[in-house]
Amino acid sequence: MAGVETYLEEHADGFLKELFELLRIPSVSADPAHAGDIAAAGQWVADKLAGIGVKSEVIPTKGHPIVYGESERVEGAPTVLVYGHYDVQPVDPLDQWLSPPFEPEIREGRIYARGATDDKGQMLTHVFSAQAWLAAEGRLPLNLKYLIEGEEEVGSAALSEFVAENTDKLACDCIVVSDCCQFAPGQPAITCGLRGIVCFEITVQGPDRDLHSGSFGGSVTNPAVALSRILSGLIDDNGRIQVPGFYDDVVPLTELERKQMADLPFDEKEYMEQVGVSDTWGEAGFTSLERRWARPTFDINGLTSGYQGAGAKTIIPDRASAKVSFRLVPNQSPEAIDKAFREIVEKLALPGVKVEVQGMHGAPGMLVPLDSPYVAASSKALEYAFGRAPVMTREGGSIPVVATLHEELGADTLLLGWGQDDDNTHSPNERFLLADFYRGIQASAKLWEEIAKV
């Protein structure tokens, strides 16, 4: 690593200059007017890979092209797949940007530009680290594959299909993704778990029109009452979900994981203030972080029925509907839960109404075992670059593309965020700490060495 370190130091300005080049390409995937910019950004990435000695190709899709790269084969060494994306979010509202979004500039130690942290800046750290190895050592200590897409901000439709059809080509020992955040400023993190999701809409149809609640009330099932009973029956007073078998496949938290979460600098009072509630509540027996990261949930996302205007209108509404979602944790199967959910909804329905359940979308959760050797390798690399051991965290949200990669390729997935949660991703004045950019490159270079030892 000594030569690699020297190379990184000597080429710091060059890395920044190249990042600025890519940031100047307005590769907004949501806007068809930017199709040419998208193509240019993809080509830039492919050329960059080729320039450092990684064989690359631009693969057309029904949507925006995928850039794929593969380093020269190192026999007997592990293979890492780096996932990232070269497309960016739209820039509206433009008038809130202090500097133009596609004219990157440094202010107070931060790079300001659309895509600075999400994901051009973070993604390129894994390219520059390989460049350093190849230039300084003449070789990589392991095999690298790059999968850099142009549709992450619009749903990764082409990628899912591509991954499913190219599992041999993409085969790897672990997956590395840097498209997220550290736990807190100065505190790096490895995100070892993501929750999955299943979403439904429940519609309860009662009478064929709104009825007068005086003339008919009491004799006809009120669909909003029926809906409330279904929804209420899905969760108990202890916050336990009542879908049969719901918890059967849940991977329980280990004592080590619970201890690690408990040790994180998380303040319950601050959290309550942050979200504006007088109390937290959830599944009995778990802390707020455990509930957010490692336990499955039931939420109602929307309710609609009958009269919603001012004052009273005394009707029995003809129908009532709810949008609901479950966050799943690793090992829960979206398909099994879909089935069990439909059964219990049917069972909870009162007589005299017709209940329909429409499935909307689903994705499984993801978990990297804390005792994975790749987690240990990442931990060493992060501590080396950031001067502090990373904390192990999970993310309560769902990142379908990561779940897809994890599931299709069956490899441990390391979510190594170099960003901060105030980097303004998806907002005006997106930014990326210069120090995080360089520490990211350094951590990545060290990561290749550590993974090579696994």
Place this chain on the structure above:
Amino acid sequence: MAGVETYLEEHADGFLKELFELLRIPSVSADPAHAGDIAAAGQWVADKLAGIGVKSEVIPTKGHPIVYGESERVEGAPTVLVYGHYDVQPVDPLDQWLSPPFEPEIREGRIYARGATDDKGQMLTHVFSAQAWLAAEGRLPLNLKYLIEGEEEVGSAALSEFVAENTDKLACDCIVVSDCCQFAPGQPAITCGLRGIVCFEITVQGPDRDLHSGSFGGSVTNPAVALSRILSGLIDDNGRIQVPGFYDDVVPLTELERKQMADLPFDEKEYMEQVGVSDTWGEAGFTSLERRWARPTFDINGLTSGYQGAGAKTIIPDRASAKVSFRLVPNQSPEAIDKAFREIVEKLALPGVKVEVQGMHGAPGMLVPLDSPYVAASSKALEYAFGRAPVMTREGGSIPVVATLHEELGADTLLLGWGQDDDNTHSPNERFLLADFYRGIQASAKLWEEIAKV
């Protein structure tokens, strides 16, 4: 009654001509442009009463005037208060009327005009019957008071106040109202009960903004979940309302009432088709008619929360609200139920949310005992005029003005409808069967005789 009968026969055309006169006055209470017509209609009624020998006055109010009339005192005889209204509903959509709404005409045995049945035609039956008695017999067999308002279609605001402030003036033995329907064509009815009502809006406030259900789900009370649990906790699987003490004051149905309801020509299958449901449902142990007429209910009238558009949006909504109403039966107190309702809602709330209950409006139920001598008198009068004994029914809806009269004056209230349920009240082509108009006058004339015997 022989002289009265003869008079009724000989003056049939005159009654119709006079009804037409009143129908030609477009006394639409909702439209300020018709204020002059409202005044003219009120004056017409007062003049008509005076013309038959009933002392009358037009009493100004903050809204439209009340017409009050009092017949010459008959010592020792009972006193009946006739309630009715001279205002009518708006006529929109005008283009659906086959003949102009204020140019009454007869087609196929029916009087077509706005107000024909609601309530000018029905109300005048009680004036023409008195006219016949006074002209043919020179006297009434009892004391009549007339309370004819001009704001029934816009909420009777002035009347409630007037009644409360004039209970001595309006003191009576029973109240007669003809502003409703027979049970079925050819089957007259006496409506002996009305349900009361209390309405609320429940608002559950959670976090101070919508939250991402991935990042926060599980740790924060979802206000829509909390609302569902409250709503669901208000009623059990047997359709029994769970508000503490809710049934304590309910007047139970007598065996006679249950038998009479069971004997009515009511077909459960036809009813299901009429309202478009596959099954009826309600409080266990009661029939559909009992549930509609004589048992209290809980209904959700509207639900609102979070995302209501197409597809999924995985949020924890910041709030959820429901509009709910209870229909009450005689003896339940809206005030007591208001109090018990607020307590149970508070008790059913999950931690971490703020629940607010806003009361909207309330009115008690009303019940005339089936063994009331006035019911028996009405029954004889109806059988005399319609050739068939009336059935005893109840109305599931609430008519606040009737409840007010009943409560303030403490008198039995006879709801004697001469109309049919397809008379198009409040709709284009309002109509009133000529035969029902004349039978109504005859029944009314007989009613004065029968009540005089009580």
